[in-house]
Amino acid sequence: xxxxxxxxxxxxxxxxxxxxxxxxxxxxxxxxxxxxxxxxxxxxxxxxxxxxxxxxxxxxxxxxxxxxxxxxxxxxxxxxxxxxxxxxxxxxxxxxxxxxxxxxxxxxxxxxxxxx
Amino acid sequence: xxxxxxxxxxxxxxxxxxxxxxxxxxxxxxxxxxxxxxxxxxxxxxxxxxxxxxxxxxxxxxxxxxxxxxxxxxxxxxxxxxxxxxxxxxxxxxxxxxxxxxxxxxxxxxxxxxxx
Numbered sequence: 001x002x003x004x005x006x007x008x009x010x011x012x013x014x015x016x017x018x019x020x021x022x023x024x025x026x027x028x029x030x031x032x033x034x035x036x037x038x039x040x041x042x043x044x045x046x047x048x049x050x051x052x053x054x055x056x057x058x059x060x061x062x063x064x065x066x067x068x069x070x071x072x073x074x075x076x077x078x079x080x081x082x083x084x085x086x087x088x089x090x091x092x093x094x095x096x097x098x099x100x101x102x103x104x105x106x107x108x109x110x111x112x113x114x115x116x
Numbered sequence: 117x118x119x120x121x122x123x124x125x126x127x128x129x130x131x132x133x134x135x136x137x138x139x140x141x142x143x144x145x146x147x148x149x150x151x152x153x154x155x156x157x158x159x160x161x162x163x164x165x166x167x168x169x170x171x172x173x174x175x176x177x178x179x180x181x182x183x184x185x186x187x188x189x190x191x192x193x194x195x196x197x198x199x200x201x202x203x204x205x206x207x208x209x210x211x212x213x214x215x216x217x218x219x220x221x222x223x224x225x226x227x228x229x230x231x232x
Binding site: 003004005008009010011012013015016017018021022024025027028029030074076079080082083085086087089090092093094096 | 119120121124125126127128129131132133134137138140141143144145146190192195196198199201202203205206208209210212
């Protein structure tokens with residue numbers, strides 16, 4: 001059941017932090033090295049690496065090391081899973097609203113009497 | 117800056133738990149009393165109320181008490197804000213992919229020589 005999905009737990013928890021959202025935002029514009037990710041953030045490199053670890057464990061970000069440089073990129077499929085969970089609930093809510101609208105627009109035959 | 121939004125912090129943190137997602141899922145199908153929300157969850161009423169408090173503090177859910185019954189409903193605008201943040205990052209990622217595709221399809225004039 002998608003409501004009890006450890007991966008959704010990790011993804012939403014990963015997104016529940018402004019610094020990590022900044023990193024995801026940066027990576028949505030293309031791959032970046034850890035140094036590039038760290039530049040706009042006012043924090044130590046170990047702190048950046050810790051945030052990166054949380055993002056990687058959630059599946060939202062992947063990284064690979066080439067020589068001494070680690071390059072990170074976004075995993076859009078994971079981002080899509082988180083977005084889809086919310087979108088499905090909003091769609092359900094809106095569809096209920098539509099049904100409620102249809103119901104309220106139905107002529108009240110009982111109160112208007114029988115025309116036969 | 118939306119990446120550093122305390123309300124997004126709270127919303128994503130609220131969604132990072134399966135029981136709370138179950139409650140949001142239930143409320144997407146219409147308002148529910150606390151008792152109705154608690155029914156499918158294997159936990160004590162105080163635990164349910166604690167999860168409800170987290171959802172209310174995030175703005176995703178509102179509740180009102182009438183007599184002894186507290187009824188909860190979803191706040192779709194808040195759900196939309198969380199969804200939109202993710203959707204914007206995915207859109208940015210996809211638009212970069214499109215630009216990259218256009219670039220790769222551009223004829224390489226330099227390597228094909230000057231035809232004048």
